[in-house]
Amino acid sequence: MKVYVNPPRSRWDKLCERPSIDRKDLSSTVEQIMSAVKQKGDAQLLAYAQEFDKTTLKEVRVSAEELEQQAASVSSDLKEAIKQAAANIEKFHKAQARTPEKISTTPGVVCWRKQLPIQRVGLYVPGGTAPLFSSLLMLAIPAKLAGCKTIVVCTPPNQEGSIAAEIAYCCQILGLDTIFKVGGAQAVAAMTFGTESIPKVDKIFGPGNQYVTRAKEMSLNYGLAIDMPAGPSEVLVIADKYANPEFVAADLLSQAEHGSDSQVILVGDDLKTIGDVLVIVNEQVEKLPRVALATEALKNSKAFVFDDLNSCMDFSNNYAPEHLILALREDDYWAEKVTVAGSVFMGNFTPESAGDYASGTNHTLPTNGYARQYSGVSLDSFVNKVTFQQISAQGIQNLGPVIETMAKAEGLEAHKNAVTVRLNALKDGN
Structure with a gap:
């Protein structure tokens, strides 16, 4: 993994690019x-x-x-x-x-929304x-x-x-x-x-x-x-000097073993911690059954050292990771700074693999920067949210003139008339 120290913000978009596909x-x-x-x-x-x-x-x-x-x-x-x-x-x-x-x-006007499968x-x-x-x-x-x-x-x-x-x-x-x-x-x-x-x-x-x-x-x-x-799996880990390098290395490799086109990113504010993690990554990867895939994935991967954790968090939000691990002492504080991510794993004892299998959250998540626009799979993913409305005679009398005025302004006479015929019927006692 290549290490970048304080790369300028002007280069961040380029450094955040995923492996290209023809x-x-x-x-x-x-x-x-x-x-x-x-x-x-x-x-x-x-x-x-x-x-x-x-x-x-x-x-x-x-x-x-x-x-x-x-x-x-x-x-x-x-x-x-x-x-x-x-x-x-x-x-x-x-x-x-x-x-x-x-x-x-x-x-007289009642509206609601219902989830339908x-x-x-x-x-x-x-x-x-x-x-x-x-x-x-x-x-x-x-x-x-x-x-x-x-x-x-x-x-x-x-x-x-x-x-x-x-x-x-x-x-x-x-x-x-x-x-x-x-x-x-x-x-x-x-x-x-x-x-x-x-x-x-x-x-x-x-x-x-x-x-x-x-x-x-x-x-x-x-x-x-x-x-x-979606694209290949990815993880970004932010680690401070209090992080456990062995834990962080294991988390990086848990994503690297997905495939040769996966990408893992390590970000931190302490050069020694970053160095310690990378040494352990090289040791652990050799013990994996999927060593060839993980090793290839590491070629697509990078480590970044910044002067402070604010810059680390800004870089993460720019990258928009599928998985974000906050291996930080004050993980609750930094979690509030997250603006873009698929799923967040907080603290030294929350491995990404917990979300992959058994914590309860969903592991089908946006990759390749799509966390900027998409959420992970949830119950909402399997439903259509349908709106309902019910208007009484009193309701159409209260709201009708508003609709008529707006429809007339847009030049949609039939829209206006759909209200007018009802108001006229009520005036006639029908």
Whole structure:
């Protein structure tokens, strides 16, 4: 990791850039996949399973028997851990439900807003080198709490043609039964257009590689919504001289091991602490099973030393991190200075991995600077907020003249008349 000492603010935007991706070639490939799935449906999905997943499938749907068989192979310890994590996630997200409050804006005029579930949602759950069953918990639990009628799960098969056992178990305990052995951009295409087996959805959720991400972005062109634009995982840690270098190094590597295109950023006001952390990073990375991926990610990563913590916080807000760890003695104070971040982890005993798995917050978060415009997944992500209004005879008499005056000023006579006919009817005793 290259170290920068007091870089001028004029360079911050450049230093905050994420690893670049050749989107031209990427877009061309994904467009071909989207088009092929749209035209050929299940047949193309089976062909892609052979090409990309190196497995031969007879059908893409996961049967109840297969789900039960796969789930049974999960160890009892992991089952208990998953149940505890699921309970915490449910508790946190359930608290986000809102009871409609009716507001009388004018005598006789009552307005309120109600949360209604998005009817059909698609959940993409990565498989591959690290089946992210935790992502299924993070997405399916709020979807169920919201009351989504159709919940479609797509996850890639292994070379034996089965989904990951852990993902199967999560589907089982959450009562999910619309599950498909499809990964990559082709899964997003299937949920975008629908196939003989896979229902078309209204909104697609979930992390994935650059192909999945690009496919999700393209699905917007076909009338779908997505949770957020996303890119490779990232973390920014702000550490002062009181931070534990071993903890900080472990936190940096917990994100670096996600993939070679991940990025980790270390920021602090004490050069010795930064140096100590980097030494330990180099020691710890060699002990990781995913050492090659983590080492490559560190090439995209940087450390910054500033004269004071205010500058550290300003730099973090400029970077807009997916994950922000405040390894600071006065973490409560500095947390109030955060203006941009996906999720914040406060103090020396709050690792980012707690949010990834079991604290209860959602780990599907905006990356690549999108924390400036987007929030992480929540119960709100799975609902539409619909406004209602009810106006009595007294209400239209009170409010009607206001509407008539405004409509007339805009030259919209029919708008005005919709009120006038009602007021006239009331004058006539109707």
